Amino acid sequence: MQIRSIILYSKSGEKRVLDFRLGELNIVTGTSQTGKSALLDIVDFCLGRDEATLPISPIFNTVSWYAVILQLPDTRVLAARPAPRPGAKSVTNAMLEVGNSLGVPELADLRVNTDSTQLRQQLGRRIGIGATRSESPSGSLLPALSANLGHAVLLCLQNQDEVASKRSLFHRQNERGIPESLKATIPYFLGAVPEDQAVLQHQLTQAKRALRRAEHTLKAAQETHQGIEARLESLLGEARVHGLLTDNSVTSDRAAAVAALQQAVSFQSTRGSADEDQRRQELRLTEQTSALRRQLRSLAEERQLLNDLETQAAGYTGAVARGISRLSALDLVPDSVAGEHSCPLCGHDLPEPDPTVADMHTTLSDLRGQLDSVQTVNPRREQALREIEQTAARLREQLQGIEGALSIIAEQRNQQAGLLGQAEAQAFTRGRISAYLSQISTASNRAHLQNLESDVAVAQRLVQGLEEQLDAEAIDDRLTHSISYLSGKMTGHARTLRLEHGDRLVRLDLKKLTVVADTLEGITELLRIGSGKNHVGYHVAAHLALHQYFVANSRPVPRFLMLDQPTQPYYPSDMAKQRGRLEDIALDEDRVTVTRLFELMHEVTTELSPNFQMIVSDHADLPHPWFQDSVRYNWRNGEKLIPTTWLNDNPTR
Amino acid sequence: MPSWTQRPQASAAFLNPALVAAVTATAARDYERASSGALMPWPMAFVVAPLVLHRPTRRVLPISTRTHLANWVAAHPVLVAGMGARCTSLASPVREGLRFGLRHQMLTIEHGFLKSSIPAKSHPRGELADLIKAASLMGRWTSKSEPSTVFALLGVRP
Numbered sequence: 001m002q003i004r005s006i007i008l009y010s011k012s013g014e015k016r017v018l019d020f021r022l023g024e025l026n027i028v029t030g031t032s033q034t035g036k037s038a039l040l041d042i043v044d045f046c047l048g049r050d051e052a053t054l055p056i057s058p059i060f061n062t063v064s065w066y067a068v069i070l071q072l073p074d075t076r077v078l079a080a081r082p083a084p085r086p087g088a089k090s091v092t093n094a095m096l097e098v099g100n101s102l103g104v105p106e107l108a109d110l111r112v113n114t115d116s117t118q119l120r121q122q123l124g125r126r127i128g129i130g131a132t133r134s135e136s137p138s139g140s141l142l143p144a145l146s147a148n149l150g151h152a153v154l155l156c157l158q159n160q161d162e163v164a165s166k167r168s169l170f171h172r173q174n175e176r177g178i179p180e181s182l183k184a185t186i187p188y189f190l191g192a193v194p195e196d197q198a199v200l201q202h203q204l205t206q207a208k209r210a211l212r213r214a215e216h217t218l219k220a221a222q223e224t225h226q227g228i229e230a231r232l233e234s235l236l237g238e239a240r241v242h243g244l245l246t247d248n249s250v251t252s253d254r255a256a257a258v259a260a261l262q263q264a265v266s267f268q269s270t271r272g273s274a275d276e277d278q279r280r281q282e283l284r285l286t287e288q289t290s291a292l293r294r295q296l297r298s299l300a301e302e303r304q305l306l307n308d309l310e311t312q313a314a315g316y317t318g319a320v321a322r323g324i325s326r327l328s329a330l331d332l333v334p335d336s337v338a339g340e341h342s343c344p345l346c347g348h349d350l351p352e353p354d355p356t357v358a359d360m361h362t363t364l365s366d367l368r369g370q371l372d373s374v375q376t377v378n379p380r381r382e383q384a385l386r387e388i389e390q391t392a393a394r395l396r397e398q399l400q401g402i403e404g405a406l407s408i409i410a411e412q413r414n415q416q417a418g419l420l421g422q423a424e425a426q427a428f429t430r431g432r433i434s435a436y437l438s439q440i441s442t443a444s445n446r447a448h449l450q451n452l453e454s455d456v457a458v459a460q461r462l463v464q465g466l467e468e469q470l471d472a473e474a475i476d477d478r479l480t481h482s483i484s485y486l487s488g489k490m491t492g493h494a495r496t497l498r499l500e501h502g503d504r505l506v507r508l509d510l511k512k513l514t515v516v517a518d519t520l521e522g523i524t525e526l527l528r529i530g531s532g533k534n535h536v537g538y539h540v541a542a543h544l545a546l547h548q549y550f551v552a553n554s555r556p557v558p559r560f561l562m563l564d565q566p567t568q569p570y571y572p573s574d575m576a577k578q579r580g581r582l583e584d585i586a587l588d589e590d591r592v593t594v595t596r597l598f599e600l601m602h603e604v605t606t607e608l609s610p611n612f613q614m615i616v617s618d619h620a621d622l623p624h625p626w627f628q629d630s631v632r633y634n635w636r637n638g639e640k641l642i643p644t645t646w647l648n649d650n651p652t653r
Numbered sequence: 654m655p656s657w658t659q660r661p662q663a664s665a666a667f668l669n670p671a672l673v674a675a676v677t678a679t680a681a682r683d684y685e686r687a688s689s690g691a692l693m694p695w696p697m698a699f700v701v702a703p704l705v706l707h708r709p710t711r712r713v714l715p716i717s718t719r720t721h722l723a724n725w726v727a728a729h730p731v732l733v734a735g736m737g738a739r740c741t742s743l744a745s746p747v748r749e750g751l752r753f754g755l756r757h758q759m760l761t762i763e764h765g766f767l768k769s770s771i772p773a774k775s776h777p778r779g780e781l782a783d784l785i786k787a788a789s790l791m792g793r794w795t796s797k798s799e800p801s802t803v804f805a806l807l808g809v810r811p
Binding site: 096097098099100111112113114115118119121122302305306356359360361362363364367368370371374383384388 | 694695696721722723724727730731734735762763764765766797798799800801802804805806810811
């Protein structure tokens with residue numbers, strides 16, 4: 001994802017369109033107060049940030065909409081947001097359009113059609129941010145976090161306060177909650193945390209529960225198994241006493257004893273004159289049972305559908321494009337017979353060309369053109385599966401309840417029948433016998449015990465397998481690998497820029513979210529020492545290294561980096577900033593460093609081209625030809641982001 | 654499609670061309686009204702019908718067009734997952750419905766866009782009322798985004 005254009009709309013419908021080149025270094029140079037820094041805020045805002053951080057001034061009040069046109073590998077996306085009303089702290093309205101050849105729309109065409117959350121989700125899934133959720137550690141009050149575009153954008157922006165800050169390395173790191181989300185999501189963006197971690201975590205919880213259940217059943221069965229003969233004997237005796245059994249022979253064979261007891265239970269159970277009502281109720285409950293079973297079956301089908309979808313998507317796309325796949329084609333007109341000679345309504349060939357039919361083809365091919373390589377974003381599978389699972393569990397509980405009720409009814413009927421003709425004691429004994437028999441009927445079976453044991457073993461293996469996949473050590477290993485790659489790149493950049501301590505091994509500390517150097521004396525936090533010049537250097541080095549890593553590993557992070565005024569510590573006065581010339585910098589070595597800074601950015605962007613875009617707004621206006629080639633806008637001598645004429649043409653509230 | 658008399662009675666009645674034509678014409682009429690004059694592109698008919706005629710989908714359609722399509726899509730992943738298959742399977746009934754509508758002057762085609770000519774006032778009853786109401790909503794709803802965006806969000810291409 002790179003930025004094609006940034007567009008501002010005035011209230012009266014005028015447009016200010018800034019175009020940027022893809023895959024190159026883009027420089028916007030100019031004097032102070034021309035709106036250079038606002039570019040970054042506009043991009044931040046249009047990509048779904050809710051708080052309005054745009055400047056509040058009469059000139060910005062003339063803007064009614066902000067928009068960016070983003071270039072994805074094969075699609076363009078227009079993300080637009082209505083300007084917040086003066087005084088409003090945040091907005092959630094947004095507009096999202098997708099198409100292959102989206103142009104710059106007119107103000108009249110803009111309308112709110114989504115909100116910022118969905119904007120972030122849709123864009124995020126389109127660049128390949130999967131259905132991740134990092135579960136918060138147990139006991140923590142933090143909600144589970146799912147990575148979205150909002151988190152990725154934090155790695156792509158640096159405004160003028162941040163680029164030279166010694167306190168924060170990343171965008172908005174000083175804001176509440178942001179450091180936590182950075183720490184939770186950077187491992188994912190680096191590729192250390194697997195995509196399906198959340199799903200695995202969920203499966204693990206369920207597997208553990210299943211294991212506990214299996215162990216419990218096994219234990220109960222084993223307990224029942226002990227002392228079974230004695231109980232059978234005593235029950236036989238009881239049955240004889242109450243006249244349920246006539247045969248007085250003593251048997252030590254368990255099977256025979258059980259058979260005798262069963263006979264005792266079924267004694268006198270022929271009087272089935274149950275209530276009409278009870279019958280009806282039973283019927284109703286049975287119907288409910290089958291309805292519930294049907295629902296469970298359709299849920300299983302839905303789950304299958306979602307699983308199939310994932311398989312198809314994975315078959316078509318590579319590791320980057322997980323979660324997106326081709327739109328499914330309707331094939332309204334077979335491609336082979338395109339043209340005005342075939343009717344789009346019936347597919348038949350027409351002897352004569354028909355103007356209406358030709359028009360229909362035009363509409364169709366226009367629409368197809370817009371959608372040619374647009375990809376669809378798969379529905380949030382993980383969330384959907386979870387919901388289906390929950391519904392299924394609820395239905396299963398209902399089913400159990402109803403089946404319980406059914407068995408109670410059956411029991412009652414037996415009881416009534418018994419009480420009519422027999423003594424209460426007989427019925428009581430029968431109940432006891434039947435309860436025990438049902439208990440032992442399964443438990444007494446050797447094979448059954450073995451089944452239970454193997455169930456437990458299977459559940460244990462499942463839990464083990466999942467735990468291995470979720471192994472924290474493996475994640476740490478992968479993270480260390482990424483960090484050392486980054487460290488290599490960063491050290492290289494630091495040397496190129498001749499930064500203080502640049503001769504040491506420089507690395508990223510994800511726990512503290514800062515840049516550190518390991519020395520014999522210990523760990524030195526580099527952002528805490530040295531001057532603003534070093535801070536800028538390390539910010540640039542770290543972010544360039546990160547993006548080099550993201551590109552090399554096809555990680556789902558937007559392929560652009562926006563920097564605002566990286567050379568601010570070098571320009572001694574406002575006067576110097578006005579002109580931005582190299583000669584205005586007092587020290588010789590600073591001139592060299594500023595040149596080197598831009599050279600590095602140019603070099604890295606060229607090296608990664610066309611997969612990486614940089615947009616830098618700065619005062620500097622260097623004379624070198626490669627620099628001048630990269631200058632897109634030079635806002636001096638009155639040219640600004642927002643034309644001053646807008647002030648006159650637009651009523652300010 | 655098999656000829657009318659050879660189709661199974663039930664599916665013939667459920668997907669009869671008059672119903673599809675009425676649904677499409679209603680959607681086209683309200684699309685035009687909501688977008689102040691812009692007509693509905695004809696391929697949109699192939700998306701509207703599956704959304705309106707599929708009962709589980711129709712049941713969860715929003716009450717008003719204030720719900721954004723993108724949000725609705727995110728909230729109903731299972732329905733969206735099956736969209737492609739349903740649209741494909743309904744393509745020939747929709748084609749038939751369009752032909753029916755054209756023949757009976759419920760619809761006309763203007764430069765590749767559908768213009769509806771059915772009157773606004775009609776008081777259907779029973780399930781038909783639900784269908785027509787849903788069709789009207791779909792017309793107004795889809796007019797809120799570019800056609801390409803609607804197709805992309807629902808995961809289908811014409």
